[in-house]
Amino acid sequence: MEKRKFGRSNEAVSALGMGTYYDVMDTAALGKAVPGRAEKAEGIRKGIELGMNLIDTAEVYMTEQLVGEAIKGFRRDDLFVATKVWSSRLRHDDVLKAALRSLDRLGCEYIDLYQVHWPNPGVPVGETMRAMERLVSEGKVRYIGVSNFGPKQVQEADEALSKSEIVSDQVEYSLRCRDPEAELLPYCERGNIAVVAYCPLARGELARPAGRLGECVGKLAGKYGKTPAQVSLNWLIGRSGLVFPIPRVSRPERAVENAEAAGWSLTQDEALLLGRC
Numbered sequence: 001m002e003k004r005k006f007g008r009s010n011e012a013v014s015a016l017g018m019g020t021y022y023d024v025m026d027t028a029a030l031g032k033a034v035p036g037r038a039e040k041a042e043g044i045r046k047g048i049e050l051g052m053n054l055i056d057t058a059e060v061y062m063t064e065q066l067v068g069e070a071i072k073g074f075r076r077d078d079l080f081v082a083t084k085v086w087s088s089r090l091r092h093d094d095v096l097k098a099a100l101r102s103l104d105r106l107g108c109e110y111i112d113l114y115q116v117h118w119p120n121p122g123v124p125v126g127e128t129m130r131a132m133e134r135l136v137s138e139g140k141v142r143y144i145g146v147s148n149f150g151p152k153q154v155q156e157a158d159e160a161l162s163k164s165e166i167v168s169d170q171v172e173y174s175l176r177c178r179d180p181e182a183e184l185l186p187y188c189e190r191g192n193i194a195v196v197a198y199c200p201l202a203r204g205e206l207a208r209p210a211g212r213l214g215e216c217v218g219k220l221a222g223k224y225g226k227t228p229a230q231v232s233l234n235w236l237i238g239r240s241g242l243v244f245p246i247p248r249v250s251r252p253e254r255a256v257e258n259a260e261a262a263g264w265s266l267t268q269d270e271a272l273l274l275g276r277c
Contacts (some may be wrong), residue, residue: 001051002262007167007194013080018047019056019246020063030251035250044070047255055244058084064105082113090123095131115145129160143167173197200245207230216277233261
């Protein structure tokens with residue numbers, strides 16, 4: 001698996017990571033069997049074996065314990081574990097308490113990337129960032145990130161830090177959701193901030209794309225012997241060296257499919273054409 005420098009950090013992180021948000025209602029609505037806990041953990045383990053060391057979770061996902069169980073037996077230093085604090089817990093002391101609970105559920109001594117899940121205009125960002133920096137100084141957190149922040153919000157959070165830096169912003173980004181390209185991605189590229197792309201398969205739509213986009217993706221999938229999902233993920237990886245998609249991993253076979261989206265490249269013309277479909 002290709003490794004990339006994760007924004008302003010010095011970490012070599014897999015170009016493709018693993019998401020662990022499992023929306024049972026969405027899965028059931030699509031008529032699919034809901035993967036069990038053991039199958040999800042095995043999927044995460046398979047992904048690690050295939051070189052995907054970026055694993056993303058959050059306290060509200062209720063999967064931190066699952067991630068903790070899945071990573072047992074692997075060298076902790078080889079992994080890049082990311083989790084998030086919810087927007088209702090951004091007061092200074094609440095952040096500290098939330099981080100300790102996340103550490104306990106993960107069974108880890110430190111969190112590689114601790115992210116503010118959503119901005120909260122009711123809490124001064126400086127207060128939240130002071131807590132985040134305290135966690136860094138105490139060795140409980142290595143890097144600070146945000147999620148669902150616009151460029152101005154990222155800048156405000158970054159300027160509120162005295163010793164650390166914002167290394168990433170996690171946002172929805174896919175062939176179907178191109179919003180980050182307008183302002184956020186250019187901003188992050190100027191500042192060397194990683195963009196962690198959630199829902200990179202548009203909640204499953206890009207596994208079976210329809211219409212003109214489906215025709216374009218299908219043609220390239222046939223050319224390269226890949227699935228539509230792999231083509232869609234490869235396109236996203238190629239958008240920027242700072243983009244890290246985190247498709248959900250619920251089964252071992254899904255980890256294998258995701259991993260095979262890396263290690264090859266669409267041509268520049270193909271990527272441009274796909275982006276216009």
